[in-house]
Amino acid sequence: MPRNAGSFPARLAIAVLIFVLGCLLSSARLVLEAPRGHIPDDVARRSDLRFASLKAALPTEGVVGYVGSPRDSIGYYYLAQYALAPLVLDHSVNHPLIVGNFPSSAPQLPANLEVLRDFGNGVLLLAAKDQP
Amino acid sequence: MVSGLAALLCFGMGWAIVSTGWTGGASPAERMLKLFLSAGYGLGAFSTLFLVLRALGMVSVPAIDVLAFAVLLIGWRLSRRLVPGATVVPAPGHDHPGWLRGSLTAGFGAALAAALYCAVRRTIAYPNGEGWDVFAIWNLHARFLFRGGAGWREGFSALIPWSHPDYPLLLPGAIAHFWSDLGHETYVVPAIIGLVFTISTAGVLFSALMLLRGRNVAMLGGLALLATPSFIEQGTSQYADIPLSFFILATVVMLCQHDASLALSAPWAGWIALAGLAAGFAAWTKNEGLLFLCSLLFARFLMSAGGKRTGQAGETLAQPTSFTLLLLSALPILLIILWFKRFIAPPGDLFVYAATTFHKFSDLARYRAIAKWFGKQFFRFGHWLWVPGSLLVAGIFVAWRIWGPQHRGDVVATGPRTGFRVCVVALTITLCGYFVIYVITPYDVYWHLRFSLNRLFLQLWPSAIFLCFVEIGVAGGQGGGNRDVSK
Numbered sequence: 340m341p342r343n344a345g346s347f348p349a350r351l352a353i354a355v356l357i358f359v360l361g362c363l364l365s366s367a368r369l370v371l372e373a374p375r376g377h378i379p380d381d382v383a384r385r386s387d388l389r390f391a392s393l394k395a396a397l398p399t400e401g402v403v404g405y406v407g408s409p410r411d412s413i414g415y416y417y418l419a420q421y422a423l424a425p426l427v428l429d430h431s432v433n434h435p436l437i438v439g440n441f442p443s444s445a446p447q448l449p450a451n452l453e454v455l456r457d458f459g460n461g462v463l464l465l466a467a468k469d470q471p
Numbered sequence: 472m473v474s475g476l477a478a479l480l481c482f483g484m485g486w487a488i489v490s491t492g493w494t495g496g497a498s499p500a501e502r503m504l505k506l507f508l509s510a511g512y513g514l515g516a517f518s519t520l521f522l523v524l525r526a527l528g529m530v531s532v533p534a535i536d537v538l539a540f541a542v543l544l545i546g547w548r549l550s551r552r553l554v555p556g557a558t559v560v561p562a563p564g565h566d567h568p569g570w571l572r573g574s575l576t577a578g579f580g581a582a583l584a585a586a587l588y589c590a591v592r593r594t595i596a597y598p599n600g601e602g603w604d605v606f607a608i609w610n611l612h613a614r615f616l617f618r619g620g621a622g623w624r625e626g627f628s629a630l631i632p633w634s635h636p637d638y639p640l641l642l643p644g645a646i647a648h649f650w651s652d653l654g655h656e657t658y659v660v661p662a663i664i665g666l667v668f669t670i671s672t673a674g675v676l677f678s679a680l681m682l683l684r685g686r687n688v689a690m691l692g693g694l695a696l697l698a699t700p701s702f703i704e705q706g707t708s709q710y711a712d713i714p715l716s717f718f719i720l721a722t723v724v725m726l727c728q729h730d731a732s733l734a735l736s737a738p739w740a741g742w743i744a745l746a747g748l749a750a751g752f753a754a755w756t757k758n759e760g761l762l763f764l765c766s767l768l769f770a771r772f773l774m775s776a777g778g779k780r781t782g783q784a785g786e787t788l789a790q791p792t793s794f795t796l797l798l799l800s801a802l803p804i805l806l807i808i809l810w811f812k813r814f815i816a817p818p819g820d821l822f823v824y825a826a827t828t829f830h831k832f833s834d835l836a837r838y839r840a841i842a843k844w845f846g847k848q849f850f851r852f853g854h855w856l857w858v859p860g861s862l863l864v865a866g867i868f869v870a871w872r873i874w875g876p877q878h879r880g881d882v883v884a885t886g887p888r889t890g891f892r893v894c895v896v897a898l899t900i901t902l903c904g905y906f907v908i909y910v911i912t913p914y915d916v917y918w919h920l921r922f923s924l925n926r927l928f929l930q931l932w933p934s935a936i937f938l939c940f941v942e943i944g945v946a947g948g949q950g951g952g953n954r955d956v957s958k
Contacts, residue, residue, distance in 0.1 A: 347568050350874045352568065360578075361858040362694045363582060365699065366582045367856065369698075369700050373592040417603065417606060417607040417633070421611050427628055427631065
């Protein structure tokens with residue numbers, strides 16, 4: 340087995356120490372910034388709860404429409420999609436059944452839509468007026 | 472009970488796969504490397520099995536897992552007849568002075584404790600992951616796979632464009648497999664899988680360096696990764712970037728292991744097969760993994776051509792048969808990806824606006840802007856405090872080159888390094904591929920860079936650290952650990 344005889348170069352030893360200390364600075368950041376005590380608000384789980392009643396009233400598969408406030412983030416659409424999967428939400432009102440999602444404002448619905456049921460918290464089940 | 476059985480079967484499948492391609496003894500470093508590799512390969516196998524069953528219209532149940540595990544065990548037993556008796560002896564790490572080794576051990580221990588503390592706290596604090604991509608892409612796809620039943624394909628529809636329905640399904644498949652075995656959804660599964668991939672990536676880096684270059688070099692490499700805040704943050708956020716980094720690293724490690732087996736004059740094709748499978752799993756994790764697989768095959772092809780031209784002896788990795796073996800071992804996963812891309816997923820969003828691509832290619836301002844971001848992110852992607860980890864790794868690499876023991880006239884270990892070179896070329900091509908994707912992106916290039924480049928760098932970071940410290944070990948004369956052969 341080959342061995343490296345002799346002393347370890349002093350300058351290299353200093354470089355190794357600087358490397359270790361430099362790395363430990365960031366380890367300290369990890370510890371200082373680790374979440375503790377307070378558990379942040381979990382939007383995905385809250386969204387699942389928010390859509391639970393609507394989910395029971397919808398078909399188990401297929402495609403339904405979706406409408407939300409144009410002022411809201413697209414993220415609300417994905418939270419709704421996540422909660423209602425495997426149903427596919429098409430961001431369109433051209434479907435017999437439409438999910439209305441207005442988490443932060445009063446619903447402003449297009450004239451051709453009617454509310455079939457209001458589940459509260461800005462969650463609505465809608466239908467096109469000209470559909471049977 | 473069921474969750475424990477499912478976890479055991481998942482790990483067991485990984486262990487059987489890794490053991491089938493493995494040769495060597497039972498040193499602590501080898502055991503550790505096998506353990507961490509088995510966790511990742513097991514999750515890859517679990518995901519693939521689930522998708523195959525879904526494609527056949529079947530539901531995953533533990534009995535099928537037991538059967539698959541039994542088949543893999545039989546394969547492992549049969550493969551033992553082919554294994555040579557050569558044993559890789561772990562490299563010693565003895566040339567550091569005691570005080571330095573003590574400081575290094577203390578520093579590594581502190582970084583490990585900090586990383587584990589942060590990872591566990593984050594997993595508890597964000598049980599459903601952190602960031603929109605978790606529920607807009609990865610866990611959403613897992614829900615479609617699990618809840619969708621026979622109609623699971625509908626979830627991968629162009630009607631949900633921002634969910635990236637063309638993204639590969641290793642992570643969602645593994646999550647859905649566990650949910651299916653349990654019979655219900657639980658947020659614990661994706662959280663634990665994220666944690667397992669994070670720990671396993673660091674574990675593979677440390678144990679592979681320990682095996683190939685000794686304990687001191689392993690601690691340096693492990694320290695560099697464990698002290699990267701973004702690595703821990705991303706790993707526990709349930710995105711697919713750290714799982715991808717695991718499989719890229721596994722590929723690189725297996726190819727360097729093959730180099731070590733060549734140094735023993737006992738080349739073992741199993742390392743290449745494991746590398747090919749890991750590259751296949753990388754491609755099944757993210758589209759960037761597909762780019763890595765293509766880069767790897769191209770790099771291997773280049774080396775094969777170069778090897779034939781120069782007539783190098785002993786570098787059997789560069790032979791066309793090795794290229795074929797690499798391709799063949801990735802092929803089963805590649806076929807599943809092709810099936811998914813051809814018959815299930817809509818076209819990817821990056822290539823739908825082909826008409827504007829040429830114009831973007833000829834826009835030099837885009838190249839300048841992207842190059843500037845790449846340069847900036849090189850120093851910033853890890854979310855380090857004050858001193859960038861990339862700078863620290865580069866610094867220690869240069870210091871070792873200038874002041875390392877080889878400059879005292881010590882014997883510098885050399886040996887076949889084709890696998891190493893293939894990995895360097897493959898990672899460089901992958902990085903260039905990332906650059907080109909930004910050039911042709913249909914989105915605002917600054918927005919795209921801001922929200923993804925740091926994660927792309929993280930995908931390659933563990934492998935870059937590994938290659939850097941493997942090279943340091945050679946330059947420092949610590950590569951001799953693989954010279955001893957016990958039969």
